[in-house]
Amino acid sequence: MASRLFTPQRFAPVATGAAMAAGIALFPRTTLHAESPNVPQARKPIYDDFESEPTPPARTSPRSNSPATPTKSSTPTPTDRLAVQIGKTRMFIYAHVVAAENKVNDVMDSALDLEQSFTSTIASLAPSRQSGEKLMPGSIYVLVAAMTGSIISRNRNIVLRAAVPLAVGIGAGWVVLPVTMRNVSDLMWKYEQKSPVIADAHLRTREAIQKTWRMARVHTKQAVSIVDDKVSAGREAAEDWVKKGK
Template structure:
């Protein structure tokens, strides 16, 4: 009975310590390299929810590059170049796409130029047609003038042919001028308004050429002077003829009076 207390005091604690040493694991179950002291490693391990500590001012200053001063030893061309240049040659697909784009641009420009040229030509043709139509309309006499171009034109043509027949045995200048004079004179009497419109149109054309305009004025003045001179001579001749007729009449009357 005295052996039981001794066993409880000395043998049982020793047996428990031996069992604990035997059951304690010799290898770590973690993924990191096993340590010789598992307890020390467990003390050093941080909790999984801890946040990393912020870097100190010295560490930030050591890792931050110095500010740029704006001065550099490199030339301007090297500064403008990008820091990284990727040298790659275009692929056949890219070259084909560029050629197709150039061809499309060329065809588009040629088509646009052709369309513009056609539009300009049509505009000029329509403008010329409008000018001709407006010019012909401006030559027509007004409705209140009662002029008819069909018989009047025939009369003018007949008068010009008659002048040509009259001057057929004269020199070339007379044969050229006589039909014109007879035709113009007949036109002034038969279709005066149409003749005036034609004269105004010819005058507008002549104003574009000063030489032709001056010659026209000179010829017109000469013709007017010739006509006025002819009228004066004809009136003088008529007056002389009337005076002679009056003298002959008086002489005949005196002779008849004496005979009675």
């Protein structure tokens, strides 16, 4: 009876199933890894700011020669934009301040040049020491002559009252201060040359005055010679009459 229950044909499937169950139990499919107790894990304080870990650079394939794709630039923050606007404002104000400073410097330079030109012009009118001409007594003489002309023409019309003192003063200046009057005349002529119309009128007036002066001198000489002839003839006639009376 026992030989019938435990025959090899019936024991083989049971042994095979037991072997498979023992294999699954002893050799699991999933491998479990335990943490090593010797390697301490780095812990961060809870108060540190969160910082994202840097991403590793993209690796390129050794076969492809194309460079890595560039990362997109981050958008500027409001602080950056405010800094840019402040910089532009400062440059704008600086440019205008520099322009105003240059303008003030130009105005001051022109004023100093004008003052220097005026003083040098006035100094050039004075006579040289070699001429022996003195301004102080000569100027007083010219002023007295102009006042005398004004007194003479005080009962005349307005044209004579304005022209006579000026003419008498200019004439006295040419007599008393010839070097100074020559310097003044040269300076006036230099300014008149800037206006051709005034220079032409001055030349014509000068030529007319010179011509009138020459004619007056010629007529004066003729009148003097005529008077001398008449006086000589009268004197000869008187001498002849006296001789005949004797």
